[in-house]
Structures are given as structure tokens and as C-alpha cells.
Amino acid sequence: MADEQKPGGSEAPSPPAGEGAKPPAKPAADAAKPPPPKPAAPPKPPATMAATPWDSDLARAVKERFGDGILATSTYLGQDFVVTKPESAMPVLEYLKLDADFDYLVDITAVDWPKRAERFDLVYIVYSFPHNQRVRIKVQIADGFEPRTATGVHLTANWLEREVFDMFGIRFAGHPDLRRILMPEDWQGYPLRKYYGILQQDVRWVQENLGIESGQ
Numbered sequence: 001m002a003d004e005q006k007p008g009g010s011e012a013p014s015p016p017a018g019e020g021a022k023p024p025a026k027p028a029a030d031a032a033k034p035p036p037p038k039p040a041a042p043p044k045p046p047a048t049m050a051a052t053p054w055d056s057d058l059a060r061a062v063k064e065r066f067g068d069g070i071l072a073t074s075t076y077l078g079q080d081f082v083v084t085k086p087e088s089a090m091p092v093l094e095y096l097k098l099d100a101d102f103d104y105l106v107d108i109t110a111v112d113w114p115k116r117a118e119r120f121d122l123v124y125i126v127y128s129f130p131h132n133q134r135v136r137i138k139v140q141i142a143d144g145f146e147p148r149t150a151t152g153v154h155l156t157a158n159w160l161e162r163e164v165f166d167m168f169g170i171r172f173a174g175h176p177d178l179r180r181i182l183m184p185e186d187w188q189g190y191p192l193r194k195y196y197g198i199l200q201q202d203v204r205w206v207q208e209n210l211g212i213e214s215g216q
Helices: 057-069 086-099 155-166 204-211
Strands: 070-075 077-086 102-113 120-128 133-141
Touching: 057 070, 057 077, 057 086, 057 102, 057 204, 077 086, 086 120
Parallel strands: 077 133
Antiparallel strands: 070 077, 102 120, 120 133
């Protein structure tokens, strides 16, 4: 009796292993490996103040009036400033007030650069209401140098110079009442000089006067 066939016909038997069967594909030995990750780039240093020359009618007038007493007229992000020799700062302030309508003294401040020979930047900020414009007058002075007081030009310089004295220890020659305005009279040191960290500044005073370890 003939063998019965399954519906759809019979399938050829699979060849025994090793007879006609292809081995599984192996990864190519020379396949390109991914490159190792690049080391992270070092952080960029903070951008320095990139001031550019300030050229205007006022800048030219100031340079023409005071000559070599003006070291630079520059601008940075819309902030115009004049760098002067210390002895020229008061004449420039007076000129700006009387001849250029900058009759409002906004502020006097300073910046401490302890490693620099002229340790402090002293900065005067004046404003003109008619022109809606601010101008800064900047002076570099050494520690111990006493710039002339601006109270003869702007009465409001009285309290502003007291604050600079209180925070930085800069004394203003001719000031009528130079004493602390923010810190206690018996406070030692000047808080905005870069002597040490802020957590160390008040230790002695608060221990003696408040009976606690630190006010920070």
C-alpha cells in the first residue's frame, strides 16, 4: 500500500547539522568601534569688562577742558565713564554740574583690588535730568591716600562719603563730619575690604556686645 501524502505535499527533510548548513554570521573583526568620549572642555573664565572708547560731544569737551588730567573716556553696556587723575576728580565733577547739567550726585562707591598698587577704584555717579543721562567719574587711589571731599560741589556727598569711609576705610580730606554711618562706632575693620570671609567679620563685636558666637 502506497504511503499517504499529507495535504500540501511533503517537505524535504532538513539536512543534518554540518551538511550544507551555513554557520551563523559572526561580527566582522574589523568593524569600526565607536570613538572614546572626548574629555569635557575646561570652563571658560568669566568675561572681563570689555569697555570701548566713548566718543561724544561731552567726552570731547571734558578731554579738551582737562587735558592730561583725563586718562580715558570709555563706555560699557551703555554706561559712560571718565577715568581721571585723583587731583582732577573734583574739577571734573564741578564742571559737569555747572556747565553740563549733571547736577545730581547719585552715588559714591568704591571697589577693593587688594593686590593692586592703587588699591581702590573710587567711583562718582552723576545724573543729568535735562539729558536723562548718567556719567561715572572713576579714580584709582592707593591705600592711605585721602581724596578731596566732594561736599563743596554736592552737599549730598556728606553721607555718601561717610558710607565709603565706613565700608572701605577711605578718608576724605576736608570732610566736615567723617564718621561711621552704618556700622557701630567701635566696629573694627571695614566690611567691604577684602580682608577675610564675611563669616569672620563680626565675630568679636557680636561676642562682646550680643553674647553670641556669630551674627551670620
